[in-house]
Amino acid sequence: MDKAMAGIINVTGYAGIECARLLSSHPQVTLATVTGRSAAGHRLADVFPHLADSNLTIEEKLGEVDIVLVAMPHKESAREVLSLIEKGIKVVDLSADFRLKDETEYNEWYGVSHPAPQLLSQAVYGLTELYRNEIAGAQLVANPGCYPTGAILAMAPAVKQGLIKEYIVVDSKSGVSGAGRSLNIKTHYAEANEDTTAYALEGHRHLPEIIQELGLLQPDKKMRITFVPHLVPMTRGILSTCYAPLAGKITAQELKQIYSDFYSEEPFVKVTDTPPHTKHTRGSNLCLIHPTVDGRTGMMVVISCIDNLIKGAAGQAVQNMNLMLGLPETAGLEAVSVYP
């Protein structure tokens, strides 16, 4: 069988170039064409020497493809996606443009009018573990945000089983690559190194995404969620510690069994006996989850861990792409984490 042809729009950002790295060794998909505004006309291997074997040139416009991974900033992404969808091409969009189902909510949180609201109803939210069947039949998949991936996977079993009251606190720590490759004073070495800070206390844009998806798992309840992200001095990784008051009595062992059963068939989600480290997922598509109970306070505590650029972006995009192309879900994603 011929290999499927994939393209990447915006290979010059961290999410885009990580898609290129994963596709460069994909057994059943050829990376056929890539675009990137600031490096158009240059060889991909010259701009990103870790892809030294690539023969591709970074183009201004995409060539012929079966599927495209779009890794543009929000708003710009929707314009590209609209044009691809109109041509009948399958798309995984890594931006936030098609994650929220409510156009008004998007406009409020992102401060712009949605450039392609007519596509919102057909976009499938790309958290593979929750929407596998819908993703397989979709033309447009909205790849989840990095923080929401860790938070939703951490809380989905408990919310779905009605184990907790309607209040959750998500405390997340992210590496600096989560802010992208574009220059930003907050991510300068001298600012971020040896520093840790909370940000977006007034409400981070990933909050409505977490509320939307956990809410869909318990439509009769109105989830109240406090989400506080932190920037920590590492390149990759997100560690989320989620707290929620339990609705009834349950032991840590029983909770762990519920989580293990919920994710028993999942190739990329593992329930752990001890709290995971960000180094345990670095470079892999894994999400590690450690659920436990604080018996003194009746609080459930769940810690999840992902690589923001893999399960939180490019890896999940490839996982979704595989499903959309009818390929094994794990194809091209078998690499184990880089440790230490």
Ligand SMILES: NC(=O)c1ccc[n+]([C@@H]2O[C@H](COP(=O)([O-])OP(=O)(O)OC[C@H]3O[C@@H](n4cnc5c(N)ncnc54)[C@H](OP(=O)(O)O)[C@@H]3O)[C@@H](O)[C@H]2O)c1
């Ligand atoms: N970083 C993560 O962990 C992560 C995780 C999940 C999802 N995402 C999403 O993935 C997308 C890309 O994120 P990223 O982290 O890769 O960002 P990034 O590293 O900052 O890359 C963004 C790139 O977009 C290009 N760009 C900016 N404005 C543009 C415009 N108006 N028109 C065309 N190109 C433009 C620039 O490339 P040029 O310099 O070549 O112009 C810039 O380098 C975003 O939507 C982001 O939300 C990122």
